[in-house]
Structure formats: structure tokens, C-alpha cells
Amino acid sequence: MTVKLPKAIEAYFAADRDGGPDELAASFTENAKVKDVGETIVGHEAIRQWKIDYSGKFGPTTIEPFFITTQNDKIQVMAHVAGDFPGSPVDLKYFFVLAGDKVAELEITV
Numbered sequence: 001m002t003v004k005l006p007k008a009i010e011a012y013f014a015a016d017r018d019g020g021p022d023e024l025a026a027s028f029t030e031n032a033k034v035k036d037v038g039e040t041i042v043g044h045e046a047i048r049q050w051k052i053d054y055s056g057k058f059g060p061t062t063i064e065p066f067f068i069t070t071q072n073d074k075i076q077v078m079a080h081v082a083g084d085f086p087g088s089p090v091d092l093k094y095f096f097v098l099a100g101d102k103v104a105e106l107e108i109t110v
Contacts, residue, residue, distance in 0.1 A: 003068050008098045009077060012106070013063060021051040028103045035107040058085045065094075073097055 005013070008027070015023040025048040028034075034041040034050060041050045061083030068077050075096045082089035090110065097105035 003065050005065060005068060006098060008101050008103055009075065009096055012103050013065060016063060021048040024051045029099050032103055033105045058083050
């Protein structure tokens with residue numbers, strides 16, 4: 001099932017799937033925050049390194065968004081994620097806060 005994503009979120013998932021760390025970081029605002037696995041990452045360089053670290057640790061993953069909803073100022077996207085990591089495949093929740101055509105905040109949870 002394909003869901004219609006806002007342009008900024010579509011850019012994030014495309015960069016995660018097809019791009020490198022620079023492309024992924026470019027989908028965020030300069031001082032964006034990412035919360036993932038109990039860690040908070042702030043800013044382009046930290047987000048760039050986050051992409052390098054998780055790509056090196058888990059290798060390629062496939063992410064297929066299948067549900068979207070909005071709550072208050074956050075957009076929640078559910079996605080099926082598969083790869084070479086413990087518990088794969090898994091459905092993850094991505095909570096986005098957007099600023100124009102960029103991601104200002106992202107939290108990834110189970």
C-alpha cells in the first residue's frame with residue numbers, strides 16, 4: 001500500500017533509501033533533532049554521522065511507509081522496516097515535525 005507523504009517526509013525516506021549521509025542530513029533543518037534508540041542527535045553533522053553509523057552497523061534496510069496520521073503538531077508515519085538487524089522485520093513509528101520543506105524533528109519508536 002502506498003501512502004501520500006508530505007514532500008519533506010518523502011525526501012527523508014528517499015534520502016534514507018537511495019542517498020548517502022549528506023543527502024539524508026540535507027533533508028533536515030540545520031539544527032534538527034533526531035531521537036532514536038534512546039539517543040538524541042542534533043544538527044546536520046550529527047545526523048550525517050548517525051546515518052553513517054547505522055548504515056555501517058545494520059547495512060542496507062528497506063523502509064515501506066504504510067500509514068500516516070497527524071496529531072497536534074506531529075505527523076506520525078508507520079513503516080515496515082526490514083534488514084540485517086535483530087528483530088527484523090519490524091513496524092516502526094516515525095514522528096515528524098516539519099519546518100517548510102525540511103524535517104525539524106524526528107523521533108523513531110517501536
